[in-house]
Amino acid sequence: MDRSDQARLDAEVRYLHDAFFSRPLAAEVVDRYIRAVRHCGLDEDRTAEKIVRSRLDAEAVEFALRLRGRGVALTRKIRILFYLVEVRSDYYADFVNETPLFGRALWRLAASLARTAWKLVKGSWLVWRHGFG
């Protein structure tokens, strides 16, 4: 992997991470992401690069593509990122609920449904507008 590929994947993981998590990204996660993408044979895919270059909404584009049965590599890259952060204690509370929050949970679930609907509309438009294959 040459330096430009390294830099591309470095920028990619930082951009994807910021789209899903609001905290600083550890350097070792960046390094592992780059190696994992390569290990899974996803380094040739340019969908994420296009998202980064045009500063698009990664969550919306990924979801719209996933529902269309496309964008498999992008989904896999985001899954890699989720795996890599889930095994770190900083992200424990993102994945595991340890405080009873019935009312708040219902509100969050309803909000996330609304968010999904909105992201689907937005993602569909972005997919069409930017010609994601």
Added chain:
Amino acid sequence: MAEALFDAIVVGSGPAGTFAARELAGRKVLVLDVGYRAPEGPPLAGSLYALRRERRDLFAELIGDGFEGLHNLHRDPVSLKLKSPRTSYVLRGWQALSPLVSTNFQAMMSFAQGGLANAWGAGVYRFNSEELRQFPLPAGELEPYYDELTAHIGVSGGNDDLVEFFGRDPSLQPPMRLSLLAAGILQRYQAARKRFRMRGITLGLPRLAVLTEPHNGRTPYAYDNLEFFQPYNPAIYNPVFTLDPLIASGALELARGWLVTHFRESAGVVEVYARHVETGAQETFRARNLLLGAGTLSTTRIVLASWRDEQARLPVLENPMACIPLFRLSRIGAALDVNDSSLAQLNVVYRDPESGELLQGSLYGTTGPLRSDVLFGFPLTARAALEWSKYLSPAMTLLMMFYPGRREPDNYIRLQGNALLVNYQWRGTGGPERALLRAFRRIGFHGLAALCQYPAAGSSLHYGCTLPMRAAPARYETGADGRLADTANVYVCDGACFSALPAKNLTFTIMANAMRIARGLRRKME
């Protein structure tokens, strides 16, 4: 070793090979096996959730420096239990060692010592007389072996409504602690038992080869949720616990690293041909008797290759599966009980009124795997799925139902070159799932038929019946004593010789039947 003439060679070290070899211990017996072992390293100490909260980074332990935990992102999916850095040895190299070609059968084989029982659900179920009806065995023939096994491996559970299906067992250790969800289901079932039973549904405690009390130097289960990441948990029975001491004491010999390719019989001697998986060296081992216990698919390959038969189409059965998520709505947003177990919490038996078939399943907690394993199965954005997973997990239990294996003329296994070719088609009606959903809804556990998943055929890892036992066996069948028809001294002692495949985990019966066959052989030798 190659010049020696053994009384018996046992191929494989899984449940069948181990218990056949154990019966023959003390004779001149060689166990031939590839025998991969888990990587060395200090065990994870503590519980999964305490470790995840307290250790800054568990990448090496849960994902692995070789990215083993990402296996399902770029290769054919395997059970979540078999892809962690310390458990991936269970499936190591199987496609290369025993290639299998199929477009509709997602099989897996293990060449690890202990075989697929390194990652079993530890369900311990006796086949009852109804399930043994097609076996050419007298009633009660397996019972003494089941009893002996229970005493040897240690089984926890209870004698409740399921006694009708599992039989009464006074020697069980106390059952495992139930999760809040499972305890709630059991309590509500008991209050509505009559209605459930009228619908053909029976619930009860599972019988598991999981210790709740110390047994034979092994320690009880610690509710640490590490089953997906930590091999050789002393509380969960693994055949290596039986075989290792026998090898160490000299009661048996183990030749590790050997893949058996075929056998040939001449003048009362069985020649067993094997290839070393590291060096590629070919070797011939000799014995008076051969016991094939390499697992249904491997044993079938060895038999077909020995007779160089690419034409024969043998039957193959497996237990198709249905996964039914159930939710307790009042538990949404509750704190996840991190001291739950991801092992089976309850058993469910369902008699389908249409087919009359018995289905059996287990309710599982969801605390074992990483959330990233399941997140993208939701029809939600990744961020929304994260919220749903976080708040729904404490409210969710997974009911995994097994169907009995059905003999279909178009389902077969055969040899093609050095590979096995399998055709397997199965289509469920969805009827049992809908009936179960209705029953659980009445006691406050909700699910949707649309959320039921049907893993690909082969995913159950319960394979059998390719060389079935018959009272009068023909070619590619075995006698009640396990001897392969048209051979003088070759015995099949794993799932391949089953005459039927009920909807139960078959491992316990594989062990019992292997003991029975090997004990019969021992008597014959003596």
